[in-house]
Amino acid sequence: MTNRPVTAVVQKLLRALLPRACPGCGESLGHSAGLCAGCAASLTVRVESHSMLSNTVRPHLVVLGQHKGLLRRAARELKYSGHRDLAGVLGQALARGVPPGWGIQAVSAVPMHPERQRQRHFNHAEMLGRALADALELPYLEALARRRHTAQQARKSGSERSGNLEGAFVPLPEALELGGPLLLVDDVMTTGATLIACRDALADHGMEQVYYAVLTR
Secondary structure: OOOHHHHHHHHHHHHHHOOOEOOOOOOEOOOOOOOOHHHHHHOOOEEEOOOOOOOOOOOOEEEEEOOOHHHHHHHHHHHHHOOHHHHHHHHHHHHOOOOHHHOOOEEEEOOOOHHHHHHHOOOHHHHHHHHHHHHHOOOEOOOEEEOOOOOOOOOOOHHHHHHHHOOOEEEOHHHHOOOOOEEEEEEEOOOOHHHHHHHHHHHOOOOOOEEEEEEEO
16 A cells, blocks of 8 residues: 555655746746646636536536636646646646535546557546546546547547547446446547537436536637
């Protein structure tokens, strides 16, 4: 079993000996984890009722803000570097906005295709989802599998993104047996095509109690 207090001390020592720049502002992180104290303190979270993820006006989406500035830089750093400290800070910030009234039973994240995850060695959305689950003291659940390798979404139009993801996701048995609301996590939402594809895959198998959390939109 991991000795968490000892591990935390070692991590703090390593941060002091091997200083890194804050991905939010570029200043030294010093003893801080993930983001410097100033950037971490500036994170705010809100719950939104209007998005393409819901056909009705209701609170359903937790988001830190627009895809610019500090959040854009932090999201990029998480996506391409996979820093767990950064995922932890961002996950804790998102957790502060999840309404208790949603009754979330588990947290999951948009899955990568296994081939892409082998190439990258991590799934940044899963890292964020696990950090959020830890902050909420809820189980992390692998709710979906990506059964088809899809082209990258970044340079595609909204309709192209939707077509690219058609049939890409399949729910896993544990998700269908959950019996309560699921919080589905991704890093960035643009057109919403990825989360909509995940939502529809779950709904097609009878699971319709889904809420969402993203860093930016």
